[in-house]
Amino acid sequence: MRRNKTDRTDAAGLLEADRCGEIDSVPIKSPEQQGVMALHRIRERLKAQRTATINLVRGxxxxxxxxxxxxxxxxxxxxLAALEDGDNALPMxxxxxxxxxxxRLVDLTRSMTAIEQRLEEFARHDSVSVRYQQVPGIGLLTATALRASVGSLERFRSGRYFAAWLGLTPREHSxxxxxxxxxxxxxxxxYLRLLLIHGARASLRAAHLRAQRGQPVNRLQTWALTLQQRIGHNKAAVALANKTARRxxxxxxxGVSFDGDHVSVRPADSTV
Structure with a gap:
């Protein structure tokens, strides 16, 4: 690690990075990708402002x-009911x-809805986003965020590398x-990891409700429910998010569609 930043040390660092074969290249995002991610950031800021306003009103x-x-x-x-009630102690x-x-809450909600409509317009014309939303736990926000932030998943050598890039694999100290x-x-x-884990939680709850009602569950849902009984809901949700990323x-x-009953014909490689 070089302590001081100069043109000489910058050039030496770039040369060293070019010589190192372990450093993967990062694709440059297109203006459309940057625009979609900007919509996500603005929506998250609006959501935080709405939550803060709601909490303030509650308090x-x-x-x-x-x-x-x-x-x-x-x-x-x-x-509104509290404001219309003349018997309470609220000052005028x-x-x-x-x-x-x-x-203000109405304006924030309206702005968030407008952003979601623009994201829907983007997803409607993107075949990959449409295919992503076939997967349980992947909705509009997750699909468009993946397309804008990651681009093509072909840049990763395998699904395991993609899950590791998202931070969904265990930290190792061996x-x-x-x-x-x-x-x-x-x-x-x-942000992507948050969306995938939240989606996995929703998918896990949906599978649990289907099992309670006696409705059929696919192979993936059976695996997730069995894992939930063994290690708990939170860890099972993270494991399901990992598997979702790999799928x-x-x-x-x-170039295939989602199949909840799919069985991998390739044996797991314990060395990766």
């Missing part, structure tokens, strides 16, 4: 003994301010014949 009303039910969709109706000046905050695996590395794009790579590599 203010709680001081006056008014408790809002859980759920962002219930906030507006609950606050505060009522006006809370009304303005409700208008020596000799002693192998020690820890928690997931959490390297790579944290996405296989779908793009082989």
């Amino acid at each position: 203010v009303l709680r001081e006056f003994g008014i408790v809002i039910p859980v759920g962002a969709a219930k906030v507006r109706l609950a606050v 000046a505060l009522r006006h301010t809370l009304g303005e905050m409700l208008d 020596s000799g014949n002693r192998r020690c695996l820890g928690r997931i590395s959490k390297r790579g794009d944290g 996405l790579w296989a779908m793009e590599h082989h």
